[in-house]
Amino acid sequence: MPSAARPAAIATRLAAAVVIAAALAGLVPLVTFAVQKGGRIGLDAYVWRILGFTLWQAGLSTVISIMLALPAALALAGTRFRGRAVLMSLLAVPQSLPAIVVVLLLVDLFGARGILAGTISLYGLAGIVMAHVYFNLPLALRLFVQVLEAVAPENRRLAAQLGFAPRALWRHVDWPALRPAVARIAALIFLLCAASFVVVLTLGGPAATTLEVAIYQSLRIDFDVARALSLSLLQVALCAVLVVASGNTAWIEATASRRRASVSEQRPVGKAAIATIIATAIVIGLPLLMLVVDGLPNISLTAGLFQALATSAAMALASTLLALAMATALARGGSFANSIGLLGLIVPPAVLATGWFVLLRRAEGGIALSASLVVALNALMALPFAMALLVPAFATMARQQDRLATHLNVMGWNKFRLIDLPILRKPLAQAGLLAFALSLGDLTAVTLLGSQGLVTLPSLLHLQMGNYRSGNAIGTALVLALLCVGLGSLANSRRLLR
Amino acid sequence: MKKLLAALLFFTSFDPAVAAGETLTVYTYESFVSEWGPGPKIKANFEKSCACTVEWVALADGVAMLNRLKIEGTATKADVVLGLDTNLTDEARALGLFAAHGIDASTTHVPGGWNDAEFLPYDYGHFAVVYDSEKMPNPPKSLDDLVNGDASQKIVLEDPRSSTPGLGFLLWMKAVYGDKAAEAWKKLKPRILTTTPGWSEAYGLFTKGEAPMVFSYVTSPAYHMEVEKTERYKAAAFAEGHYLQIEVAGAIAASPELPLAKTFLAFMMTPGFQDEIPATNWMWPAGETSTPLPAAFGKIVKPEKTLLFTPAEVNANRRQWIDEWLNAIGG
Numbered sequence: 090m091p092s093a094a095r096p097a098a099i100a101t102r103l104a105a106a107v108v109i110a111a112a113l114a115g116l117v118p119l120v121t122f123a124v125q126k127g128g129r130i131g132l133d134a135y136v137w138r139i140l141g142f143t144l145w146q147a148g149l150s151t152v153i154s155i156m157l158a159l160p161a162a163l164a165l166a167g168t169r170f171r172g173r174a175v176l177m178s179l180l181a182v183p184q185s186l187p188a189i190v191v192v193l194l195l196v197d198l199f200g201a202r203g204i205l206a207g208t209i210s211l212y213g214l215a216g217i218v219m220a221h222v223y224f225n226l227p228l229a230l231r232l233f234v235q236v237l238e239a240v241a242p243e244n245r246r247l248a249a250q251l252g253f254a255p256r257a258l259w260r261h262v263d264w265p266a267l268r269p270a271v272a273r274i275a276a277l278i279f280l281l282c283a284a285s286f287v288v289v290l291t292l293g294g295p296a297a298t299t300l301e302v303a304i305y306q307s308l309r310i311d312f313d314v315a316r317a318l319s320l321s322l323l324q325v326a327l328c329a330v331l332v333v334a335s336g337n338t339a340w341i342e343a344t345a346s347r348r349r350a351s352v353s354e355q356r357p358v359g360k361a362a363i364a365t366i367i368a369t370a371i372v373i374g375l376p377l378l379m380l381v382v383d384g385l386p387n388i389s390l391t392a393g394l395f396q397a398l399a400t401s402a403a404m405a406l407a408s409t410l411l412a413l414a415m416a417t418a419l420a421r422g423g424s425f426a427n428s429i430g431l432l433g434l435i436v437p438p439a440v441l442a443t444g445w446f447v448l449l450r451r452a453e454g455g456i457a458l459s460a461s462l463v464v465a466l467n468a469l470m471a472l473p474f475a476m477a478l479l480v481p482a483f484a485t486m487a488r489q490q491d492r493l494a495t496h497l498n499v500m501g502w503n504k505f506r507l508i509d510l511p512i513l514r515k516p517l518a519q520a521g522l523l524a525f526a527l528s529l530g531d532l533t534a535v536t537l538l539g540s541q542g543l544v545t546l547p548s549l550l551h552l553q554m555g556n557y558r559s560g561n562a563i564g565t566a567l568v569l570a571l572l573c574v575g576l577g578s579l580a581n582s583r584r585l586l587r
Numbered sequence: 588m589k590k591l592l593a594a595l596l597f598f599t600s601f602d603p604a605v606a607a608g609e610t611l612t613v614y615t616y617e618s619f620v621s622e623w624g625p626g627p628k629i630k631a632n633f634e635k636s637c638a639c640t641v642e643w644v645a646l647a648d649g650v651a652m653l654n655r656l657k658i659e660g661t662a663t664k665a666d667v668v669l670g671l672d673t674n675l676t677d678e679a680r681a682l683g684l685f686a687a688h689g690i691d692a693s694t695t696h697v698p699g700g701w702n703d704a705e706f707l708p709y710d711y712g713h714f715a716v717v718y719d720s721e722k723m724p725n726p727p728k729s730l731d732d733l734v735n736g737d738a739s740q741k742i743v744l745e746d747p748r749s750s751t752p753g754l755g756f757l758l759w760m761k762a763v764y765g766d767k768a769a770e771a772w773k774k775l776k777p778r779i780l781t782t783t784p785g786w787s788e789a790y791g792l793f794t795k796g797e798a799p800m801v802f803s804y805v806t807s808p809a810y811h812m813e814v815e816k817t818e819r820y821k822a823a824a825f826a827e828g829h830y831l832q833i834e835v836a837g838a839i840a841a842s843p844e845l846p847l848a849k850t851f852l853a854f855m856m857t858p859g860f861q862d863e864i865p866a867t868n869w870m871w872p873a874g875e876t877s878t879p880l881p882a883a884f885g886k887i888v889k890p891e892k893t894l895l896f897t898p899a900e901v902n903a904n905r906r907q908w909i910d911e912w913l914n915a916i917g918g
Binding site: 122189192193196197200201202212286287290291292293294295296302305306309310311312391393446447450451536540548551552554555556557558559562 | 917
């Protein structure tokens with residue numbers, strides 16, 4: 090093995106060790122606590138019944154998100170039109186919105202007084218799936234666009250020379266590139282939907298109980314740690330099956346990210362593509378338009394809002410950097426390192442947070458400790474998503490650039506700066522934006538680990554909702570969305586990506 | 588007499604034994620110390636009298652506070668825990684962490700009086716079905732009206748597994764229907780638009796116009812009258828009586844600041860604390876106030892009959908009653 094690879098390998102191992110330690114630091118204290126206090130290890134009939142609904146709604150949400158994202162990605166990839174950068178930036182917003190905001194925006198559209206009232210019944214499976222698709226369609230779309238734009242241009246050129254029809258192009262060029270990405274993002278979306286809580290309960294009611302609701306109940310209401318742990322274990326097992334089924338090893342076979350070459354490559358824009366792009370823009374944009382209409386007159390410009398804005402921006406930025414650092418280190422590793430990155434999604438964040446709290450209950454850390462823990466947990470939660478964008482890029486780099494680097498005898502930091510970074514810039518920017526949006530919208534970590542004085546935009550929004558000020562809460566959600574769009578346009582800006 | 592007692596209680600907070608520079612750590616729920624909550628003013632008022640610093644530790648809600656105490660045990664950083672309700676006090680008492688408050692609470696305004704050695708009430712409010720009078724000229728006049736009424740007129744409820752009002756409604760149904768609660772739930776089911784995880788989501792859907800009714804508090808219309816200057820949203824008075832929520836505080840026995848904590852509890856019953864409650868926490872003050880209540884409090888429903896299970900009854904039956912509800916409602 091060339092010596093140039095060693096610092097990177099050490100970084101990978103270090104990152105893997107940190108993630109595993111973080112998971113153990115959450116689980117071990119809880120197991121100890123459960124053993125001391127006792128409790129139900131109940132995997133009873135109730136659990137199996139809700140497991141069925143969990144799988145059903147998550148599966149349906151995943152399939153629909155992917156099915157809608159695929160044609161949109163084919164239409165968007167490689168096409169250039171006015172407003173494309175804006176559309177791409179807006180795609181980051183849904184992930185940053187607290188679930189209740191998305192529910193209220195859907196009510197604006199499909200509710201009793203909505204502009205599309207009577208078309209779809211919000212309360213029930215349809216509403217749940219619609220909300221989940223709104224969160225996850227943009228996520229899948231962004232990943233697919235990136236994968237498609239990274240298809241080696243010589244493949245496309247060859248296909249053009251051979252006079253491939255669109256169907257043949259799909260079969261021989263696009264689908265082979267997309268397949269690993271589809272498997273990977275499907276697994277992530279499924280996990281997100283399986284862990285959905287506010288959407289499922291608000292729109293589904295008690296008949297629509299999911300595993301996450303049961304975990305929440307055992308941890309937050311009954312404080313039955315043994316039951317919470319056994320339910321989490323069930324979730325972990327479920328995820329393990331899923332990750333294996335989605336072909337974890339296929340992830341690293343993903344296609345190259347060769348941005349430089351692909352920029353000049355243009356695909357013909359057909360009528361169907363234009364229609365798809367317009368439809369996608371409407372689906373993503375209409376609820377956001379409602380957000381602006383509802384939110385703009387209701388922004389409560391208080392000191393509290395600006396403080397929350399600063400807190401949110403700083404903490405989301407910190408967890409983004411942490412997530413990127415860990416993702417960069419782990420994405421370089423093999424499939425084991427890749428799977429480690431999923432821990433933050435597989436172990437329910439509420440379980441991790443409670444475990445960390447039990448571990449540190451005697452620590453005198455004050456607000457600094459609180460903030461660090463929230464940042465760390467948000468980074469762990471964002472890690473799988475950042476990796477979904479980075480792993481394919483690293484796979485290519487490993488194949489093509491490492492040889493070059495060894496040849497030129499460039500190594501270590503210089504290799505990273507001169508050879509890796511130019512290729513990684515775009516996926517890093519996208520991964521960073523995704524991590525930022527996810528951390529920005531977090532309510533779990535800040536609720537369980539935050540303390541007085543640590544008010545983020547989502548927790549302010551939550552407080553406003555709880556104080557008869559749901560109008561102002563939508564205003565706060567708009568501020569949150571604008572922050573996300575701001576960073577999004579930075580991440581998508583030409584200067585950064587040149 | 589009440590005023591005299593309150594004044595006496597107020598002056599006992601100038602206890603010379605309480606030295607300057609002490610810190611009193613109070614666990615409470617987030618909305619209590621938010622910029623609209625009573626917390627900031629109460630802190631300032633108490634600090635004027637005690638030469639100490641009040642440090643709020645804000646947790647999500649009463650249940651989160653109870654869980655925090657279960658984790659921390661005697662090592663808890665709390666000196667005072669403020670914001671549990673009577674559905675939680677039995678479990679909290681069983682932790683053995685709370686000290687006897689030693690304060691005569693017989694003068695509190697809590698319906699049904701107060702007799703609890705460890706916990707003191709600071710405010711209370713009856714639950715109620717709040718309705719939109721523009722869409723519902725004839726609201727239900729009783730719980731039975733609600734259960735058997737027009738199923739096209741929906742209500743948004745909260746989940747008793749994750750929400751205090753949700754548990755309140757479950758207990759109300761149980762108090763009125765007893766053994767027949769499951770049947771009543773089945774009759775009510777077509778009228779329920781949805782059951783949300785918390786009060787915020789339910790009230791948000793209600794004010795968006797998704798349903799003409801929501802489960803909330805009799806005091807909710809006071810907010811709309813005082814802040815939004817509208818009498819559109821009203822609470823329906825129910826013939827069977829209304830279920831009550833009482834919010835309480837207690838001092839931690841193992842706290843090195845126990846004397847200061849008890850001084851705070853005494854202060855809690857005086858105008859320095861109680862005056863802030865009505866227009867910020869939107870509940871009825873449990874102790875003496877020195878300023879008139881907001882005008883809207885004179886217009887809201889005052890239930891003639893109060894329904895309330897004892898803390899021990901709730902603690903012993905909660906799980907079983909929730910299972911009964913889940914089965915009836917088809918969860």
